[in-house]
Amino acid sequence: MSWLRALKETARSGLTVERRRLEPAVAARGALGLALVVGLSLALFGPAVAVSSAFGAFQAAIATFQRSWRPRPTLALASGASLAVSTFLGYLTGAHEALFLALLLFWTFLAGLAWAAGPTVGVIASSNVAIMLVTVTLPTSVAGAAGQAGMIFAGGVVQAALVVVLPIRRWGAQRDALADALADEADYARRLRHDPVAPFDPVPLMTARSAAAVTPRQARRRPAELHGARGLAERIRPVLASLADPAVGVPEEGSERARVRELLGAAAEVLDAAAHAIRHGEPVTLPPSALAALRTPATGPALKGPSRRAAGRLAALLGDVIETAEPRTETSGRDVSAARTRPTLLQLAPRVLTQVRAELRPDSPVLRHAVRVSAVTAAGYLLGTWLPFGHGYWAPMASVMVMRPDFSQTYARSVARFGGTLVGVALATAVVQSAHPGTYLSAALAVVCAFGMYLLMWTGYVAGQACVSAYVVFLLGTAGAGLTQTVRERVLLTLLGGVLAMLAYAAYPAWETPRLRGRLADWLASGGAYAAVVAGRYADPVGPTSPDVREALLKARAARVAWQEAVARATHEPVRHRGLSHAAVEQAGHALAEFGRVAMLLEAHLPERGTPPVPAAAALAESLRRSTERGAKEVRERREPHWDDLRETVTDWSARPPGHFLLDKGAALLLECLDELTTALMESKRSP
Structure with a gap:
């Protein structure tokens, strides 16, 4: 795909607004928590503290909307606590530009690495950096900074408490x-x-399986x-x-x-x-x-x-x-012991460190993202400071919020953020400069914009971004900050941040297209292992609920989904195929999907425990394992894969059938699928 077409496709994706089922009750609960925090902070501590605590409540509510299976109160508390730490550190170093820039580089780099733990953690970490850039512009002392950090955490506590006190559709996700x-x-x-x-x-x-993992506390209430x-x-x-x-x-x-x-x-x-x-x-x-x-x-055709x-x-x-x-009112007592367990946040920390450590390699997309986002955020901060617009945080804030580890999301969100900011800032600034709302009216307008953000969050990034931009304008207006900045200046700084993000990805990319062969090889190896385990269970029957079959199936599914996600990301990349054409990608994916389907048919008829074994199945299992392992290595090395072991087994069975028609047909069908994979790869290699 050419650069021009890639930019066109990503721009269209970013500006798309989808029709989705809205959840006004959940959005109203988040806005209520924000209103409580802002109102109490204004009455007790004044506008500056109200702005800081409002950002805490705002982000904590956003955290509860993320696609995560963890308890929503836990997400709100974790978001509030992490933002409080970020903001406090920003306040401590904000008076010294060099020190703050060093903190910004380090903190943004860590936020980029946080994507290794999943999108929910990545979004929260990125938001921490963006909000820190805004809040540190509000003057305060060290003691005041500690107090404001405490109020930010209090905003998360309020949102968590509301989720508990006002539950809406328990276990809905x-x-x-x-x-x-x-x-x-x-x-x-x-x-x-x-x-x-x-x-x-x-x-x-797979999504349902992920949702089924619960903490011990959740298991008692499921x-x-x-x-x-x-x-x-x-x-x-x-x-x-x-x-x-x-x-x-x-x-x-x-x-x-x-x-x-x-x-x-x-x-x-x-x-x-x-x-x-x-x-x-x-x-x-x-x-x-x-x-x-x-x-x-009783009558008619009967199956046999x-x-x-x-x-x-x-x-x-x-x-x-x-x-x-x-539905039953009581829960099963076995839920607590038999449920798939999910680690608590404290138990999750060592796993996250392990995941992050695994990404510290030159070819890691997450590491490249961390380097890009930290460099771009620092550059945006310096440019915003040097430009004569004032409130230059709009540029780095835009960069850190739009950048993602893959190309299509980064470019789509950059376009969407510019479009949403243009609409949101224009409307909010027009209201501020024409109506001159006071402190409490500005706060009320900010809460209304936050409600719009929560309501429209999943309809498209451009719609939510318009509400967020207006929210920031009204909230800063509560403290009297940013009132002199015009629409043109805010939009230009946002455009600068988006352009920096797009240029950074072009200069230091992490393309998915060259890695497609590796993803395909992973799927081939795991699919072959699954088929081999299934075939082996005909030689050693243990029943249809064999744990090793289940484990092999899950690995094959994970590899297939990783392939599908990689193909989806590579589709919009402005990169030549480098070994796998679009036609080969489709044909190879179809071949391995059919291979998995044949293995699944064999699994559907696994013999019961105690059934007489089929000794020939052991030979099929071994030939499948050897062929697919060697074939996966050949795919990675861009060589023609061969399936000699499996072909020899099928040839032998044509003369001496194994005595089980499913195995006889299944082996031939599996070989046919692998031959189709070879054809797809070789045609791609011959194409220009």
Whole structure:
């Protein structure tokens, strides 16, 4: 993609406003906390303290809106505490420009590295730097700085207390994640009716798995309907695929296929009903037609062999889903011991340090982001100070808030921030300079703008940024700061910060495109390990709930999602493919997705414990492991991958079948998928 087209695409993305479900009650709660903090601070301590405490309450509320499965009060407290520390250190060094610049460089570098711990931590850390740049311009003493830092933390405490006192849709994020996973499986079942080999996106199931991890305190309070349904959804997916696939089931046409379509439609209705019940905490309401379809017909076509077993297993799993999805007032006692545990914030610290340490390498996108954002923020601070506009913090504040570890987000947010700032600052400055609102009216207008920010946060960055820019203008107007600065000066400084961010990424990039081969190799290796473990369980049957199969599946899913995210980031990069063309990316992704689907079909029919083993399956498992490990190495080294071990096994089985038709067909299908991968890579290598 050319630079011109990349800039056009990212600009369009940044200025897009999406239609999303708004949550006015949650936004009103955040605005109420901000109003309480600002009102009390104004009445007791004056405008300067009110501004500092307002920033604490404002950011703490934003932290509770982040896509995190941790308790919202914990996020608010962590945000308030980290901002208080940042602001206090900024106050201590603010009178000495060289010392403050050194702190800014160090603090921004740490904020950039914080993205290694995830987007929630990265957003909070970046906001700390941005708000520190604003608050340190308010004059105060060291004792006053400590007091203002305390008030900032108090703002976080107020927001955390409101989340506890005024709960809105408890466990709403976890309910939505689980309901989305079930609804996605319902959609999958419907697609299988028309396309027996339809692909399945594992992201909703992975999101639900992440949401299911809880702290011990959360486990004691988790609703019973949120426990167990995710595991059932995981087990239903391969059964649906096995029931629909003609390779291991019924023919593509005929009376048996009509029965399979009927079962898939009924499964979709049941899963949708369970998703609705979990999302809203209501009893499950099942359509009678779906229940009738799931019963074995007394007359008409009857399924046989693997399809019959899959149909019976599907009916049993759907019955378990219905029972699990029923809301109950009591929680299961096993929740505390059997729940997936999430570390507390104190337990998380060593893990974050380990993640950050792992990113301290020259080719790390996170390290490059940390270097870029610290250099750009310092440069923006110096330029803003030297320019004759006053209040030069608008430039570095814009830079630190728009910069992200990847190209598309940085450029899209830069354009969106400029557009949003232009609208927000223009309107707010016009109100300030025409109406001359007093202290309390300026504070009230700031709270209104904050409510707009909370309400429109997920509709698009440009909409939220317009509200944030107006919020900053009105809030600083509360303390009488920034009243002499014009719209032109604020917008020009914001434009300067955005341009610096964009130039920095162009000069010191972290392109995803050259790393696509490595991501593909990772997916190949993990997918091959998953298929090998599944095949090995035919030689050593332990039942369909084998832990090693589950662990291998999760690793394969994580590698697939990493590949998909890398492809999405690389799509808008102005970089040549360097070894993988766009066509090869699509074809290779399809080949490995089909490889995983075949392995999943084998998993759907894993033999029960005590079933006679299939000794030939051990040879298939070993050949799969060797072939995919060597193939992954060859993909990384840009050589043609070969699958000699697996091909030899398939050739031997063509003369002497293993006695299990699933393994016989499965091995051939797996080899076919790997050959398709080779074709995609070689065509990409031959293309200019």
